[in-house]
Amino acid sequence: MTGSILFEAIVFLAGALLCVPLAKRLGLSSVLGYLLAGVLIGPYLLEFIGEEGQDILHFAEFGVVMMLFLIGLEIEPKNFWKMRKTILGMGGAQVIGSMLLSFLMFHLMGFEWKVSLTVSMAVALSSTAITLQTLKEKGLFETTYGASSFSILLFQDIIVIFMLGILPLLSNENEVASQTAESTDHANLLENLPLGLQTLAIILSVVLIVVAGRYLFVPMLRRVAMTRVRELLTASALLIVLGISLLMELVGLSPALGAFLGGVVLATSEFKHELESTLEPFKDLLLGLFFMAVGASINFIVIKENPWGIGGLLIAVILLKAIVLFAVGALFKLKMDQRLLLSVGLAQIGEFAFVLLSFAFQLNILSGEQMDTMLVVTALTMTLTPILGMVNERLILPRIGTKESEKRAIDHIAKQHKIILVGFGHFGNTVGRFLRSHGIEATILDFDSNRVDFLRKMGFEVYYGDATRIDLLEAAGIADAHILISALDNPDTTKKLVGIVKKKYPKVELMVRTKNRYEAYDLLNMGVEHIYRESLDTSVKLASDVLSKMGFRKYTLYRQAQNFIKLDERSMRRLAEQKPKDEKEYIFKAKEEIAQQEKVMEQDWHRGIYQNDNHWDTEQMRLASKLHKKKP
Amino acid sequence: MNSILILFAHPKFEQSRTNKHLVQQLETLEGVTFHDLYESYPDFHINISFEKELLAQHDILVWHHPLYWYSCPPLMKQWIDLVLEYNWAYGPKGQALQHKKCLNVITTGGSRALYCAEGSNHYSVNEFLRPFEQTARLCHMQYLPPFTVMGTHQLSDEQLTEKSEQYVQMLKFLQQDCSPQAMKDCAMLNDILELN
Numbered sequence: 001m002t003g004s005i006l007f008e009a010i011v012f013l014a015g016a017l018l019c020v021p022l023a024k025r026l027g028l029s030s031v032l033g034y035l036l037a038g039v040l041i042g043p044y045l046l047e048f049i050g051e052e053g054q055d056i057l058h059f060a061e062f063g064v065v066m067m068l069f070l071i072g073l074e075i076e077p078k079n080f081w082k083m084r085k086t087i088l089g090m091g092g093a094q095v096i097g098s099m100l101l102s103f104l105m106f107h108l109m110g111f112e113w114k115v116s117l118t119v120s121m122a123v124a125l126s127s128t129a130i131t132l133q134t135l136k137e138k139g140l141f142e143t144t145y146g147a148s149s150f151s152i153l154l155f156q157d158i159i160v161i162f163m164l165g166i167l168p169l170l171s172n173e174n175e176v177a178s179q180t181a182e183s184t185d186h187a188n189l190l191e192n193l194p195l196g197l198q199t200l201a202i203i204l205s206v207v208l209i210v211v212a213g214r215y216l217f218v219p220m221l222r223r224v225a226m227t228r229v230r231e232l233l234t235a236s237a238l239l240i241v242l243g244i245s246l247l248m249e250l251v252g253l254s255p256a257l258g259a260f261l262g263g264v265v266l267a268t269s270e271f272k273h274e275l276e277s278t279l280e281p282f283k284d285l286l287l288g289l290f291f292m293a294v295g296a297s298i299n300f301i302v303i304k305e306n307p308w309g310i311g312g313l314l315i316a317v318i319l320l321k322a323i324v325l326f327a328v329g330a331l332f333k334l335k336m337d338q339r340l341l342l343s344v345g346l347a348q349i350g351e352f353a354f355v356l357l358s359f360a361f362q363l364n365i366l367s368g369e370q371m372d373t374m375l376v377v378t379a380l381t382m383t384l385t386p387i388l389g390m391v392n393e394r395l396i397l398p399r400i401g402t403k404e405s406e407k408r409a410i411d412h413i414a415k416q417h418k419i420i421l422v423g424f425g426h427f428g429n430t431v432g433r434f435l436r437s438h439g440i441e442a443t444i445l446d447f448d449s450n451r452v453d454f455l456r457k458m459g460f461e462v463y464y465g466d467a468t469r470i471d472l473l474e475a476a477g478i479a480d481a482h483i484l485i486s487a488l489d490n491p492d493t494t495k496k497l498v499g500i501v502k503k504k505y506p507k508v509e510l511m512v513r514t515k516n517r518y519e520a521y522d523l524l525n526m527g528v529e530h531i532y533r534e535s536l537d538t539s540v541k542l543a544s545d546v547l548s549k550m551g552f553r554k555y556t557l558y559r560q561a562q563n564f565i566k567l568d569e570r571s572m573r574r575l576a577e578q579k580p581k582d583e584k585e586y587i588f589k590a591k592e593e594i595a596q597q598e599k600v601m602e603q604d605w606h607r608g609i610y611q612n613d614n615h616w617d618t619e620q621m622r623l624a625s626k627l628h629k630k631k632p
Numbered sequence: 633m634n635s636i637l638i639l640f641a642h643p644k645f646e647q648s649r650t651n652k653h654l655v656q657q658l659e660t661l662e663g664v665t666f667h668d669l670y671e672s673y674p675d676f677h678i679n680i681s682f683e684k685e686l687l688a689q690h691d692i693l694v695w696h697h698p699l700y701w702y703s704c705p706p707l708m709k710q711w712i713d714l715v716l717e718y719n720w721a722y723g724p725k726g727q728a729l730q731h732k733k734c735l736n737v738i739t740t741g742g743s744r745a746l747y748c749a750e751g752s753n754h755y756s757v758n759e760f761l762r763p764f765e766q767t768a769r770l771c772h773m774q775y776l777p778p779f780t781v782m783g784t785h786q787l788s789d790e791q792l793t794e795k796s797e798q799y800v801q802m803l804k805f806l807q808q809d810c811s812p813q814a815m816k817d818c819a820m821l822n823d824i825l826e827l828n
Contacts, residue, residue, distance in 0.1 A: 552646075553645055553646050553670065553671060554670070554671050554672075554674035555643055555670040555671070555674040555707075556644075556646065557674065558674035558675060
């Protein structure tokens with residue numbers, strides 16, 4: 001039934017379209033939907049996908065790489081540094097605990113110590129893809145649970161390198177080792193170098209990523225941005241992630257880890273949000289593909305042969321991992337609900353197990369049967385995670401008292417600002433500076449890459465991107481923003497932006513710069529409350545200063561200017577309300593308004609000139625007015 | 633010779649016939665600084681350090697304003713609130729205004745006869761000015777009797793000219809001598825000038 005790439009693509013897409021909405025409607029996570037879709041189209045049910053499922057799995061692992069790049073983008077280097085204790089502490093405790101317990105378990109079950117050690121390494125690792133996707137979907141990233149999960153997964157990403165390094169040492173047949181060197185899909189250039197040089201190469205490549213992030217990627221992105229061809233930015237984003245992955249594979253490091261590092265380096269650059277919104281769809285699709293491939297790789301024949309053995313192992317592994325995670329949670333003083341979430345969330349065996357197990361098979365450490373069993377257990381634990389998570393949330397957690405507020409942000413994950421400032425020309429710049437002088441840091445978006453570069457050098461947090469694209473606005477955090485300031489120069493872009501925000505995020509308060517009253521009418525009719533005409537305040541101030549030079553009192557001018565502006569605003573709103581049917585009517589209405597305004601101002605003025613300062617002391621005033629009438 | 637700082641506050645100066653007369657004479661006087669608060673700070677944003685410097689350069693401080701609702705116009709009050717800082721003008725380290733003299737120059741629509749126990753305003757001008765008197769005292773300044781131009785609505789232009797000449801005379805008198813003996817315990821400085 002399998003054949004062309006086109007056919008496979010259709011199968012995967014159709015499977016996803018069928019199962020994911022169904023899972024969502026049933027209140028399950030999308031991850032589960034994808035996994036079930038994989039089972040459905042896999043070799044044991046509909047047989048659309050055959051043995052190539054494994055290849056697709058490898059290809060789709062790139063989704064995990066992208067996800068880590070995107071996560072890296074969210075974490076600024078200084079925050080990453082703050083997390084080092086959690087990463088080492090929690091991650092280390094979890095990996096060592098799980099390995100120890102599962103080694104004992106497998107050894108007691110009668111396996112050789114080398115087999116037990118290999119399997120225990122695979123068991124210790126959890127699934128980055130499933131856990132982080134679930135965290136993101138539920139918006140739990142900024143909880144203690146989210147941060148702890150992330151720290152542990154990051155540690156696993158690092159430790160897996162050492163695990164892959166140790167495996168060849170466990171192989172007792174030398175000829176097998178040399179034979180496998182060719183057959184591994186890890187095209188490792190350094191295999192034949194002495195250990196010291198290997199380490200040096202690894203360190204050098206990490207340094208290379210950091211340096212390239214600063215001095216190659218950012219200038220490259222700036223150049224690309226200047227061409228204003230959008231797809232080139234997409235191409236550069238993919239190129240960066242692919243390039244890092246290739247480099248990492250060459251030196252034998254995990255591409256996901258390298259991508260994460262690349263992300264962290266670029267987290268402070270102005271392209272952060274643009275990269276996020278560009279790569280997000282790729283990541284989501286690839287991850288979906290990855291989950292489907294996992295589903296398709298579940299070998300039902302193995303299960304059928306030994307259902308009780310597999311079932312027992314499955315339960316044992318999940319229990320073991322959950323217990324270790326629970327203990328780690330207790331050790332690091334997590335509240336009970338967070339601890340339970342952590343225990344269930346990371347209790348699966350992750351995608352690294354696929355790599356480790358097949359590598360161990362090639363090295364002749366594991367038999368084919370052992371590998372197949374463990375692969376099935378791995379895939380099943382991954383499938384069970386979303387289900388167990390649901391059980392935990394619906395049945396167990398409500399019975400536990402300590403429900404920590406989910407909104408409480410934890411300090412080492414960069415918080416989104418509450419104000420978004422779009423357009424950082426002279427106008428937006430002034431707005432931003434004044435806000436900043438009050439300790440209010442807005443997230444700034446601008447579409448001029450030269451200016452963005454310059455302003456960042458001056459210490460502003462400015463991001464490059466076209467703010468009329470909803471995905472960029474979302475990456476900049478519009479969902480949580482209170483206020484969006486539009487300081488754009490171009491009236492058409494302004495209206496486009498206002499239209500999008502009004503439609504998708506009507507709760508965000510809009511404060512909009514506009515050229516003149518004609519543009520303001522359009523915005524008023526779009527429902528914008530706060531409109532700032534650049535042609536109003538400054539011109540009135542100039543006129544006041546002219547009048548002051550001519551001898552008018554400044555305080556009087558100050559008050560009159562305020563009156564003038566208020567009247568002008570009021571008449572603008574009135575004119576916008578009664579949207580004129582034709583131009584003639586408009587001109588008539590406008591003339592009427594202006595005449596009205598002049599009359600009011602004139603009244604104020606006459607009071608100023610002719611009346612004396614007799615605003616009180618009525619008795620005297622009456623006397624005085626008689627006196628004055630007599631005089632002339 | 634004592635130097636004099638006149639702080640002038642009138643939100644509707646262009647409407648005040650009386651004060652136009654009074655102020656006209658001041659610009660040319662030597663040793664007198666005329667400081668128009670409403671013209672300097674139309675937005676009420678007082679430059680505190682500048683005001684302090686100005687105070688430091690003068691011996692006598694004059695609060696010149698119309699008596700609005702038995703007190704000074706709001707910008708003058710703002711000036712008192714902001715400039716006379718703790719530990720500068722008053723408080724344990726507040727010695728900046730020590731030994732300076734201070735007085736009000738006020739214009740009122742009502743005549744002097746209305747400002748007494750029997751009149752419709754019930755209290756004398758001196759009584760209404762008590763807050764200023766105490767402010768001066770707290771800032772270690774010597775508070776002098778006020779100079780007043782009262783019943784302004786009934787004054788003819790000739791009378792106003794006379795009053796403003798008196799104002800100048802009074803300032804010159806203070807420049808020479810403003811010892812307590814010279815004040816002779818009078819209620820208003822107008823009285824001394826009339827005696828002389």
